[in-house]
Amino acid sequence: MEAVHAGAHGHDHGHHPTGLMRWITTTNHKDIGTMYLWFSFTMFMVGGAMAMVIRAELFEPGLQIVSPEFFNQMITLHALIMVFGAIMPAFVGFANWMIPLQIGASDMAFARMNNWSFWILPVAGSMLILSLFVPGGAAGTGWTMYPPLSIQMGMGMDFAIFGLHLLGMSSIMGSINIITTILNLRAPGMSLMRMPLFCWTWLITAYLLLAVMPVLAGAITMLLTDRHFGTSFFNAAGGGDPVMFQHIFWFFGHPEVYIIALPAFGVISQVIPAFSRKHIFGYASMVYAIAAIALISFFVWAHHMFTTGIPLTGQLYFMYATMLIAVPTGVKVFNWTATMWKGALSFETPMLFAIGFLFLFTLGGFSGLVCAITAIDIQLQDTYYVVAHFHYVMVAGALFSAYAGAYYWLPKWTGHMYNETLGKLHFWLTLIFFNMTFFVQHFLGLAGMPRRVPDYALQFAEFNKISSIGSFGLGISQLLFLYIVIKTIKGGPKAGDKPWDGAEGLEWTVPSPAPHHTFEDPPVIK
Amino acid sequence: MKKITNKTAIRLAAAFAAGIAFTGTALAEMQLNMGFPVTAAGQTAYHLHNLINIICLIIFIGVFGVMGYSMIYHRKSKGHKPAEFHENLTVEILWTAIPLLILIIIAIPATKALISLKDTSDSDITIKATGYQWKWGYDYLKGEGEGIKFMSVLATPQAQIKGQEPKDEHYLLEVDNPIVVPVGKKVRILTTSNDVIHSWAMPAFGVKQDAVPGFIRDTQFRAEKEGTYRGQCSELCGKDHGFMPIVVEVVSADKYATWVDEQKKKMAAAMGDPNKVWTLDESKAYGEKLYNANCAACHQATGKGIPGAFPALDGSKIVTGPKEGHLAVVVNGRPGTAMAAFGKQLSDTEIAAIVTYERNAWGNKTGEVVQPAEVKAAHK
Amino acid sequence: MSQQVSRYFVPEPSHWPIFGSMALFCMASGAALWMNKVHAGPWVFVTGLAILAYMLFGWFGTVIRESEGGRYNKQVDTSFRWSMGWFIFSEVMFFAAFFGALFYTRVLSVPDLASGDNLALLYHGFTDVWPNAGPAFKETFHPMEPWGLPAINTALLLSSGATLTWAHWGLLKDNRKQLIIGLALTVILGALFLTFQVHEYGEAYEHLNLKLTTGVYGSTFFMLTGFHGFHVTLGATMLTVILLRSIAGHFKPDHHFAFEAVAWYWHFVDVVWLLLFVLVYWL
Numbered sequence A: 001m002e003a004v005h006a007g008a009h010g011h012d013h014g015h016h017p018t019g020l021m022r023w024i025t026t027t028n029h030k031d032i033g034t035m036y037l038w039f040s041f042t043m044f045m046v047g048g049a050m051a052m053v054i055r056a057e058l059f060e061p062g063l064q065i066v067s068p069e070f071f072n073q074m075i076t077l078h079a080l081i082m083v084f085g086a087i088m089p090a091f092v093g094f095a096n097w098m099i100p101l102q103i104g105a106s107d108m109a110f111a112r113m114n115n116w117s118f119w120i121l122p123v124a125g126s127m128l129i130l131s132l133f134v135p136g137g138a139a140g141t142g143w144t145m146y147p148p149l150s151i152q153m154g155m156g157m158d159f160a161i162f163g164l165h166l167l168g169m170s171s172i173m174g175s176i177n178i179i180t181t182i183l184n185l186r187a188p189g190m191s192l193m194r195m196p197l198f199c200w201t202w203l204i205t206a207y208l209l210l211a212v213m214p215v216l217a218g219a220i221t222m223l224l225t226d227r228h229f230g231t232s233f234f235n236a237a238g239g240g241d242p243v244m245f246q247h248i249f250w251f252f253g254h255p256e257v258y259i260i261a262l263p264a265f266g267v268i269s270q271v272i273p274a275f276s277r278k279h280i281f282g283y284a285s286m287v288y289a290i291a292a293i294a295l296i297s298f299f300v301w302a303h304h305m306f307t308t309g310i311p312l313t314g315q316l317y318f319m320y321a322t323m324l325i326a327v328p329t330g331v332k333v334f335n336w337t338a339t340m341w342k343g344a345l346s347f348e349t350p351m352l353f354a355i356g357f358l359f360l361f362t363l364g365g366f367s368g369l370v371c372a373i374t375a376i377d378i379q380l381q382d383t384y385y386v387v388a389h390f391h392y393v394m395v396a397g398a399l400f401s402a403y404a405g406a407y408y409w410l411p412k413w414t415g416h417m418y419n420e421t422l423g424k425l426h427f428w429l430t431l432i433f434f435n436m437t438f439f440v441q442h443f444l445g446l447a448g449m450p451r452r453v454p455d456y457a458l459q460f461a462e463f464n465k466i467s468s469i470g471s472f473g474l475g476i477s478q479l480l481f482l483y484i485v486i487k488t489i490k491g492g493p494k495a496g497d498k499p500w501d502g503a504e505g506l507e508w509t510v511p512s513p514a515p516h517h518t519f520e521d522p523p524v525i526k
Numbered sequence B: 001m002k003k004i005t006n007k008t009a010i011r012l013a014a015a016f017a018a019g020i021a022f023t024g025t026a027l028a029e030m031q032l033n034m035g036f037p038v039t040a041a042g043q044t045a046y047h048l049h050n051l052i053n054i055i056c057l058i059i060f061i062g063v064f065g066v067m068g069y070s071m072i073y074h075r076k077s078k079g080h081k082p083a084e085f086h087e088n089l090t091v092e093i094l095w096t097a098i099p100l101l102i103l104i105i106i107a108i109p110a111t112k113a114l115i116s117l118k119d120t121s122d123s124d125i126t127i128k129a130t131g132y133q134w135k136w137g138y139d140y141l142k143g144e145g146e147g148i149k150f151m152s153v154l155a156t157p158q159a160q161i162k163g164q165e166p167k168d169e170h171y172l173l174e175v176d177n178p179i180v181v182p183v184g185k186k187v188r189i190l191t192t193s194n195d196v197i198h199s200w201a202m203p204a205f206g207v208k209q210d211a212v213p214g215f216i217r218d219t220q221f222r223a224e225k226e227g228t229y230r231g232q233c234s235e236l237c238g239k240d241h242g243f244m245p246i247v248v249e250v251v252s253a254d255k256y257a258t259w260v261d262e263q264k265k266k267m268a269a270a271m272g273d274p275n276k277v278w279t280l281d282e283s284k285a286y287g288e289k290l291y292n293a294n295c296a297a298c299h300q301a302t303g304k305g306i307p308g309a310f311p312a313l314d315g316s317k318i319v320t321g322p323k324e325g326h327l328a329v330v331v332n333g334r335p336g337t338a339m340a341a342f343g344k345q346l347s348d349t350e351i352a353a354i355v356t357y358e359r360n361a362w363g364n365k366t367g368e369v370v371q372p373a374e375v376k377a378a379h380k
Numbered sequence C: 001m002s003q004q005v006s007r008y009f010v011p012e013p014s015h016w017p018i019f020g021s022m023a024l025f026c027m028a029s030g031a032a033l034w035m036n037k038v039h040a041g042p043w044v045f046v047t048g049l050a051i052l053a054y055m056l057f058g059w060f061g062t063v064i065r066e067s068e069g070g071r072y073n074k075q076v077d078t079s080f081r082w083s084m085g086w087f088i089f090s091e092v093m094f095f096a097a098f099f100g101a102l103f104y105t106r107v108l109s110v111p112d113l114a115s116g117d118n119l120a121l122l123y124h125g126f127t128d129v130w131p132n133a134g135p136a137f138k139e140t141f142h143p144m145e146p147w148g149l150p151a152i153n154t155a156l157l158l159s160s161g162a163t164l165t166w167a168h169w170g171l172l173k174d175n176r177k178q179l180i181i182g183l184a185l186t187v188i189l190g191a192l193f194l195t196f197q198v199h200e201y202g203e204a205y206e207h208l209n210l211k212l213t214t215g216v217y218g219s220t221f222f223m224l225t226g227f228h229g230f231h232v233t234l235g236a237t238m239l240t241v242i243l244l245r246s247i248a249g250h251f252k253p254d255h256h257f258a259f260e261a262v263a264w265y266w267h268f269v270d271v272v273w274l275l276l277f278v279l280v281y282w283l
Ligand code: HEA
Pocket: A144, A257, A258, A260, A261, A303, A304, A322, A323, A325, A326, A327, A329, A330, A331, A333, A361, A362, A363, A364, A365, A366, A367, A368, A369, A371, A372, A373, A377, A380, A381, A382, A386, A389, A390, A393, A394, A397, A398, B056, B059, B063, B098, B099, B100, B102, B103
């Protein structure tokens, strides 16, 4: 049948545009995955450079480098770019590359829309970056954009709002694509419960995205009309409430942090068994745990709002619900540990990052639990303790996992092995400097240092200095990763189809580098 | 390049950690935990925090003890062969149920601590704290000292912030007018805001409460130890969010009574005579001080503003135009922008002085004096 | 057919997405500039709109050609079904944000403002009634009466759902006449609905003193009904396209997903209206 069509419509996979047009018009999931990954790393550099500005200003007390307004713009853009520009696209990149390979499909379900999902990102990213250059500068509200502060902002706020609308569109299209691909394009015999866990985490993440990105769009649309068209959603004088924005925002925002965390769990669930040379322990309970985390994440949002004055009963409910998330997350941590137990472990770079993830993500989870206890959080809210918490789960969690995945699949993508020594160096430098940067921030927060301040009292000086020095080291270490990747693309030892002896999954049955088209005839799964 | 093995790297990391620990002890003064609160509710939270840290530490050691063991003994390089198992219902149920139990055990004291923290009934003194960009206004609403009202602004000089002068011990944590409360009395703080969300936070009392514009929220504390306590605004409220500290002086009942007396006298004196007719020089001199305290944060001492965010007043059409227009902006603000209605914060005499100053400072040379009576007319 | 399932459909490289992105860039930055009264704003925005329209024509044209050319197999058809379903789900969540805001203001913020310390210290004499435009709103306004135009509009939309289903039955029986008449009726009913809606807004602004700026009541009323109206416009446009395609002889009894997708969308818009009628107009 297909041959007939190919003839009739001049439909030939072999010929596609070359040069720039190849990337602009591509409908190939691997090309698109690659673009996502490069875009994400570029944004990581930009967001990281902004973090460097933040840390440089906080190097010592006093105002030295930037003005307070600009400092606020930096924290806002740092967070938005890191969350929406770096981490989320990184995992969408993994999804694009690996989901079709893992389920034995030839491409994503909607290959053309896939291209659009990607090409919206540079547009949205430039809206965010452009906002720095409009009169009044970018939004200086923090990534949470609470009104009425966000009502006061200038044009930069509108650029951020529209940029986020576009990011939301891209995410929604991307998730529909992923859901459809996973539900409809699995190779015959690949039942849902035989699917690699990475696909499971993405399936559930895609549902989270679908459910909350539109809610964020609604929230910022109300912000927009409050700013320009005289509505009173967030204005008490008109019967609204500024805190309502926080409810809607965090209804999106809390699931959002699991949107970041779940695919990271997925990558870890691929890497740990591979380097333990043992099946994942408790596959079914892993799937249930992911689903449980996702489900509970819809009902805990107000733990970000313990100091806004919600009633006691509300505080108690949100405290209990939040604590509950520790149970399924614990199940995952225990299952990973049990997977390693009595395995045949080896410690290549992906495994190192995965183990680093386990240690540090758990630490971050514990500090999250501390935040969940309302009476304690009332002291910790809006202090550096929270900053430490979320960098543990997002940098040592999501970013470490992204690195684990990158090293793990790099041979499949490029056909070359990366340099193991350099990879290990990258890991150890990142690990050490990461902890130097963020561990001390717990102490700062406990001592009461507020977040989002460009200047601080003298008793916070030492820890801030340590943190800043650590962050510069952390930043420079990431350049090493860039070097390693470029070196691997350019050459290096040839990678076999399955360079990791313990790895499982269909992706390792195709050649390395994976050819442009794979599984045009679905593989048969025994 | 020298080959780095995992082992040497682990040693490096250990040495590094030890290094940090040493610096830690060297700087023995450094605070690693919360400060010990001076309120009962705060102390409950403090102990709760310690308890949870211990529980987490035990779990951490348990999990990573197991993982560490397997990392050492179950290595491929040691020739360990992978086992076959990948499921065990019993342990899976156990490690779902046990954490759940632990959480329930934590939840009990956590609930009690929260309830005692949130109990704002039967207070001896009620104070309303209003957040302004970027200062706090306090009104004593109930109890001894009722009627006292003042603004509390950062007292650290700009020169220290810009690094032109050495920084004081309480750099950024000092204000011109601290709140004063008697020791051992239950104080209820009502928070609200005039513009954006601020947050009234006092770590030593275990208290933090957002100040939401258009709403009144409350919190409470009963300080058991005399002393000066310092906190900071804890919700991003714009450019000078880092520069609006909160200082509470907890004093004995006697001292408090004296303070109340003094404040009442001071307030009576500050009222001024609204019918007095001011001369240009008098008004301008008074106005300059007030301008620097209230307006310079945005419009800058030079009157040049910050392009794009805060308009220049030097040469502004409004400022050099008719008085009425100028007064209307200052008294009623510009809704939806950072320009607040200062008529609610400052007395007519003060606004008159500020406006006179603006109309005759920098390059503005209107030569006009604005009188308090004219300000009165500008109120909407 | 069965043989096709074993082969996936992958479209060839396409330049439509990049046009889409350029369009979105112009629209987004144009709107931001426009709202801040920069003169170029509207022009940039309209340029974006034009590119978007061009892209939509081109993209959907390609899809229609692929579909009519028989290139879509059963699997593609199923993919379309999943995707349309979940797209509508995301739309539901978008409306949920606004319904949530309505719920929050009615049940939480307005009663809160009219009680306790808020009432005692800030808003003496403010009462918790709905409709409410907040303590600072001093003019009088009248809420929209449900049993006039809105009730008629409810009837219109409901019957448009029926005519659409009737058209679908026609298509299934390969009765082209029934299909086309049913669709045409649906489009007419949709257009009537929109006309009445515009008229209702005119009434609100001119006679009821009910505006977008009328506190939370005005905000929730106009934003909810406005976004709904916008979706009806989209739905009616899509129905028109389907009508034209039907006249051009497209769709077969066993191959007409485009028709069904639009029908699902139309029913979704219908259901949202029912919720609006009950929660915004009636209760
Ligand atoms: C990847 C992102 C991510 C993840 C996974 C998490 C995970 C968790 N977070 Fe975090 N969080 C953020 C990102 C994330 N968070 C961000 C970005 C913010 C700040 C946003 C802002 O204000 O800008 C934030 C803020 C935040 C707050 C608000 C703090 C404040 O502003 O005052 C709270 C409060 O409850 C919280 C709690 C939790 C909890 C309980 C978890 C749990 O999921 C953790 C569960 C894991 C464990 C507990 C460890 C493993 C478990 C075991 C080993 C089992 C046994 C354990 C026990 C029985 C204790 N988080």
